[in-house]
Amino acid sequence: MPAYPPEPWRVKMVEPLRVTTRAEREELLREAGWNPCLLRSEDVYVDLFTDSGTNAMSDRQWSALMRGDEAYAGARSFYVFEEAVRTFYGYEHVIPVHQGRGGENILSRCLIRPGTHVPGNMYFPSTRAHQELNGAAFHDVIVDAAHDPASEHPFKGDVDLGKLRAVIAGCGADAIPYVSLAATVNMAGGQPISVANLTETCALAHAHGIPVFLDTARAVENAWLVKQREPGWAGRTVAEILLALCAPTDGAVMSAKKDSLANIGGWLALRDPALAEQARGLVLLYEGLHTYGGMAGRDMEAIAAGIAESVAEDHIRARVAQVEYLGARLGDAGVPIVRPAGGHCVCIDAAAGLPHVPRTEFPGQTLACAVYLEAGVRGVERGAVSAGRDPATGENRWPALELLRLAIPRRVYTRAHIDLVADSVIAVHRTRERITRGLTFAYEPPHLRFFQARFKPAC
Incomplete structure (x- = not known):
């Protein structure tokens, strides 16, 4: 397990988080068309959808x-x-x-x-x-x-x-x-x-x-x-x-x-x-x-x-160490992740984690929904949904990587939050056989479809 340095900052202001029940999350996800992007932020406990614009300013x-x-x-x-x-x-x-x-x-x-x-x-x-x-x-x-x-x-x-x-x-x-x-x-x-x-x-x-x-x-x-x-x-x-x-x-x-x-x-x-x-x-x-x-x-x-x-060394050291810590916890528990850990995110190999879900049923999107249902943690699919369609043929692109990305905002979450994320993902991985089907499109926009698409459970 990599060292987890103490955060080189202290908390001066807090933003309350709302804890939801699984039953509430199931209803919220259905209303969002099985697309975590369409959830309201107030219904997300730990939001790892992106590290873009979600940082805490000093x-x-x-x-x-x-x-x-x-x-x-x-x-x-x-x-x-x-x-x-x-x-x-x-x-x-x-x-x-x-x-x-x-x-x-x-x-x-x-x-x-x-x-x-x-x-x-x-x-x-x-x-x-x-x-x-x-x-x-x-x-x-x-x-x-x-x-x-x-x-x-x-x-x-x-x-x-x-x-x-x-x-x-x-x-x-x-x-x-x-x-x-x-x-x-x-x-x-x-x-x-x-x-x-x-x-x-x-x-x-x-x-x-x-x-x-x-x-x-x-x-x-x-x-x-x-x-x-x-x-x-x-x-x-x-x-x-x-x-x-x-x-x-x-x-x-x-x-x-x-x-x-x-x-x-x-x-x-x-x-x-x-x-x-x-x-x-x-x-x-x-x-x-x-x-x-x-x-x-x-x-x-x-x-x-x-x-x-x-570019302050203490800041960037702690920032990347937080990512490495989450990656190590997941990897040590047998969750298939992209190795080595990157700079801003940990990516779960959804194709390897859900091998029984065909690519045509978007295992990355399916896993994103499962992780949200487990504990209110929001990530984003980075696979075939994100890849979109070939503009010449109109056919889906099938990239080699089918991932669930967990992007960590800078200076926002503590080690306790990261442990919650790890525990939630590990729990989903250990019960992955309960995920018996994936998702298909209910609505598909023409560009950057992962933002606004709506899905439904595959038949």
């Missing part, structure tokens, strides 16, 4: 809110925000957006044209949706180990350079507007990319005139895992490693609702001044003025403070 962040300059144009808070991004991520041109997918939309509209191709180290639903809606096809070039939950490969976010070369050769460099990388890789279970591999990937892409853009939403967690796992980096600070991860890339998309410990906000950061000017023009149309991008001044102040806090 006293320094709350005080920063009071300094927010709400001027429409050229607010002082923008320049505070801009300087924090430049200092800790190293990009010159900083364009605020309301959250990460706002940046994905802008970048896709700037660079993608119909018939183009975007390679990346595994898809993320909103990222791929923006790429496909603008006419591109996504190509997964991640290492094979990323698709094997049992593999202990320390950097499952690495790019298979042979796969990337094949995409460039097959599609032609002119048809590839950019390479899309994530640090860490969410859909693989929060798995990191190594500095060495990211640097080699950028060198290969740049040799063909292809830019590389990095999803940095959890790059601080990636930097911590590099410090622990990649030779030669143990003696470097997390802040130094974060800059090293960003350095070879041409820009980044950021959801500040993750590593930056904020409840809303994000940015698009670029090195090319011409591309930055194009992006600012689109931000004016879709987000707001280029000096606020859909955020209030107080939000930008909170993000700037959160960026500085995010």
Whole structure:
């Protein structure tokens, strides 16, 4: 069992939680169409649906809110925000957006044209949706180990350079507007990319005139895992490693609702001044003025403070240790999980845990419902439901991984809460034979269906 360091914070304010009965949860889940996403938060005891925007802000962040300059144009808070991004991520041109997918939309509209191709180290639903809606096809070039939950490969976010070369050769460099990388890789279970591999990937892409853009939403967690796992980096600070991860890339998309410990906000950061000017023009149309991008001044102040806090060694050590502790408890009890533990979540291998539930009945979604029914713990499916349908054929995509993701918000839950989660998941696993059938769609929206779909028990 990994060490569980005392939390490097103390509680100043509490938010009451409501305990429900199993009978109440059964009724609530039926009303939500067997989709935990559609539950009201007041009906969830421990909410691990996402770590995005669900973090607890510090006293320094709350005080920063009071300094927010709400001027429409050229607010002082923008320049505070801009300087924090430049200092800790190293990009010159900083364009605020309301959250990460706002940046994905802008970048896709700037660079993608119909018939183009975007390679990346595994898809993320909103990222791929923006790429496909603008006419591109996504190509997964991640290492094979990323698709094997049992593999202990320390950097499952690495790019298979042979796969990337094949995409460039097959599609032609002119048809590839950019390479899309994530640090860490969410859909693989929060798995990191190594500095060495990211640097080699950028060198290969740049040799063909292809830019590389990095999803940095959890790059601080990636930097911590590099410090622990990649030779030669143990003696470097997390802040130094974060800059090293960003350095070879041409820009980044950021959801500040993750590593930056904020409840809303994000940015698009670029090195090319011409591309930055194009992006600012689109931000004016879709987000707001280029000096606020859909955020209030107080939000930008909170993000700037959160960026500085995010690279504090005590903070990130305790944050990742909490994830590792949950993973160890589940793994030691025989629950099949994605190994090694990632930076922000523990993912349960639902296909292995519920082998008697066919993929067509969505075992990841089925397991998410079972865990909620057990103790009011909410996670999210990361499998075929999240993968959606192929836009050309309309057929379901069947990814290699069929997971239940338990994403832990930062600075929110205590060890007692994490033990409750572990006990609940272990109890479901030990009685898994009682789950005799899965789920099918009762309603299926066209995009990002895992958010709004409704299900019914399979016949």
